[in-house]
Structures are given as C-alpha cells and as structure tokens.
Amino acid sequence: MVDRPLDEAELVERARRGDLEAWETLVRAYQGIAFRTAYLLAGNAADAEEAAQDGFLKAYRAVGRFRRGSPLKPWLLRIVANEARNRRRSTGRRELLALRAAAEVRPGDAVPSPEAALLAREEQAHLLAAVEALGEDHRDVVACRYFLGLGEDETAAVLGIRAGTVKSRLARALARLRERLEVEE
C-alpha cells in the first residue's frame, strides 16, 4: 500500500477525533497565511504570533463544530483575525507596514534601471502611506484583498462581514486612495 498525502477534509476529520498529528499538519499548512493575517490586523510581530497561536488553539477546540465540507482557510483565518483585532484594540499598538529592502530582488525579477527602480520605490512608498492613512475598516479590507490575496468571500468570512460590505468598503477605500494619490501627484 502506497502512503498518500491526506487531503484537508481527512485531516479535519482526524483532528475532530483528537488526532494531534493531523492538526499539526493543518497548522503547518496554514501558519504562514495565519501569521501574515494576524500581522496585518494586529500590527506587530509579537502580537501577531500570539494571536495566530491562540487562534490555532481555539480552532482546535472548536473543530468539532466546524461545518463539514466548508473551506477550512476562511474559518481558521476568521478565528485568528478575531484574536488579532482583539489585541489591536487592547494594546492600541500598531507599527506601520514597510517595504522589503530594495536589495531583496526576487528570483525571476527583471532588473530595472536605477532611476526607474527609485521611482517605482517612491511610488510604492506613497501608496503604502495612503493605505496606512485609511480608516481601520477600509485598511483591513484592502489588506485582506491585496496583501493577503484573499477572495471576496474569504475576506468577508475573515472580517466577519457580508460579501456586499466587502465590495462597498473596497470601492470606498479605492476611491479614497485615488483622491489621496491625485492630491499628492
């Protein structure tokens, strides 16, 4: 008999029966996106790590009530997001997001001219500052959609709002960003 990797539904089923190895596999699979979600919402690495950790723990305790057949990712991220936002609210501490160091060129990136690179960098810094200046609700939706790459339904689940609200908040956020960028330019 050949061992095959277990699919997500099987892992969840096993975790429901108390199989810690199955839960560990799921934690490893989702810890990256969970930590990034928590970081964007909580605003600092220490709170994000704690929120993601607590989120996985609470999710394990609640996995018996996870609806079979539903996608696990939004359910998990929602629990983590709640933890992260609780921390943001209680500490009121949020560091500003930063761009990766300029020297970090990803494999496969075309190398632009120094002038073009500098210009692109400045534009990104402006855009990031404009995102940071948005209200919390708008910034969270932008972060979920663009920085975490979540779909509309996933964003709705993670933030605990309706898909229609995601759409309207995103439209308002983009309008504000456009206004702000036009003023700056």
Added chain:
Amino acid sequence: MSSLDQRLHELGRELAFPPEPNLAPTVLARIDRRPFPWRRAAPAFALAAIALGAALAVPQARSALERWFHLGGATVVRVETLPPAVERSQAGGLGRPVAVAEAERRLGFPLELPPLHGAPRVYMVGDSLSTVVLRAHGTTVLLSEFDSYGEQALKKLAIRGTIVEPAEVRGAQGLWIEGSPHTLSWIDRDTGYRERPIVIHGNVLLWLHGGLTLRLEGRLTKAQALDIARTVR
C-alpha cells in the same frame, strides 16, 4: 484591471513581513489533551450523540429520552424530567451589556434586527451568544443570534407537555416551542464545551436566517413571534 488595482497587488508582493514563526510546536504543547465531549461520539453519529449526551448527563433524564429536533446551530431534546437549572428573570442573566459594534466584532457577524426605535440593548455571554432585548406586542422579547456553522451551539431540553412543532419564517425552517418550562444551554464557540442550563418560561421560536440561527423568546403567541421574525433583516 485598473492601474490602482494592479499597483496594490504589486505593493502586496513588496511588503516586508517579519519572519514566519513556527507555531506548530507551541500550539500542540498548549492543547489540553482531555477528550472533548464531541470526541466521545463516532463521527457518523456525532450529531445525535451530542444531543443524547446532553440528556444522559442528567440523571433524571436517563431512560426518559424521547426524541430530538435539530435546527442549524440548535438542538431540542425532549426528555421526561428537566435537569436542575438556574432560574432567571426573562431579561436577567443574559450576560454583559455591550455596544452593537462590540457584539458584532466578537460574534464575527453583523446582527440581524427587526426595525427598532433607537439603539438596541445587546447582551453577550462569551463570544458566541448575543441577545437583543426588544419590546413588541406589549411585552419584552429576547432575540438571540448565533452562527449556524458551529454545530450544536445551543441546546434545549423540553418535557413531555411542551409543544415542539415545525415553523417556517420566510421560507426558512424553524421550530416553535410552547407550553411548559424548558431549559436552554449553550456551547461557546471559542472556549469549547460549556453548559449552563437556564429555565425558560416563555415560548420560543427558533429559525434559520442565512448562516445564522435566530431565537426569539417571550410571552408571545406563535403568530406574534412569526410576525416579529419576518421583519428581521
């Protein structure tokens, strides 16, 4: 794709995230290894067994279980004798008063409400069960809301004399519970299994509303309860 849309996607790829911590060892070390109530049941029978377990946990109810009804995040079990439970006045013991925004944040979904005059009074127990206090048909009515995704978030034990019958609210399934006192207990979504039976003397309408299970409690007739339920948006 608008240019701003594209620029935001690119910005996302350029963000500096702190190094990703390895969470698995700490999470596993923190897991309480005691079995949860739902793990006592074989998965195929988990749903029924949880309801059964709720009744059998009460000595007086043993051998007296008749049948159970399941609706969204709620289960109603008919038993011969109710367990010892906390008596509460209708509006007492609902938890702590919170602002609507706070309740919605903790619940993780927006509250569904009938048309109201002024800000609603919202109370919360844990992070799973919110109750809004309303006035309708000259009486105080409680509207509780919880997410149906958590199976078995709420349980009710009803004795023989209590009417438990199907109801329908705008095409969605519901249950009407009327007559003798019955008990309510609930499971907290985040902190796991926690049971605290409370005696309910009013009538109750439970119904599905999108992904939520709603519960209306008060000294109402079925028609009055259905009238209020239909206005919840």
